[in-house]
Amino acid sequence: MRLTAFTDYSLRTLLHLGMNRDRLVTIQEIAETHLISKNHLMKVVHQLGLAGYVDSVRGRNGGLRLQREPAEINVGAVIRSTETDFYMAECFDSSSNSCPLSANCHLKHTLAAATSAYLAVLDAQTLDMLLPPGPDKPALAPLTFHRIAVPA
């Protein structure tokens, strides 16, 4: 079971932009840094633009930047928009399903429940949670413990 390369590259593009929010980033830079074909990446960026995650600034000094704050980019929503489907078995696609067991079988229900559990984990994450601490995201303060006075 894998996510598509398209999703992998989409997430990497968002992470790369999230780690470089102080400047515009070119497609060329992302392609070279991640060893991804520029053609493939242009499709990824186009789709991320349509979905409202990435802005393209045109011109000689143009480039890409996040269209929203990292805390407003939900990882589950990104993956739902970049994956073609979540068809775990033939019976998920009612237009082509020919499995004669479908009517009496609980497999679809079980696989759908597993997929929901998968997406629920991602729905609880936003891009900022995936980024390292930085100027925009200070490291978590170390936990401090206070002595609690216990009433006598």
Added chain:
Amino acid sequence: MRLTAFTDYSLRTLLHLGMNRDRLVTIQEIAETHLISKNHLMKVVHQLGLAGYVDSVRGRNGGLRLQREPAEINVGAVIRSTETDFYMAECFDSSSNSCPLSANCHLKHTLAAATSAYLAVLDAQTLDMLLPPGPDKPALAPLTFHRIAVPA
């Protein structure tokens, strides 16, 4: 995101055998019923045999049957044995990972947590739970409610 066709056919083979436990089933029958190539199915059955799920009885009246009780066939274990991997992004395969973000990025951890949640749902299911009620598996008794005497 999809499971492989190999997993789909493996699960269907187990379901088909689980629904026909009173007799031996031929590969030919499963291939015709599910419109799966017989060659592909032979690989599936070979793998299910190695994993201890299916027995092949040789001879003119031979065929396939489950090697264990359906309640002893865990769906999560089947899928772990039939899927090639659960590499959700390039960073899951340390032998080929070239992503320069890996060291500073929490994506792998997040996708691994989502995959664990997916498998946990399947680990809680056994083949008998996917099968329709039958001679081996009576329908669940309807829930009955008893009036509980509340002490005055």
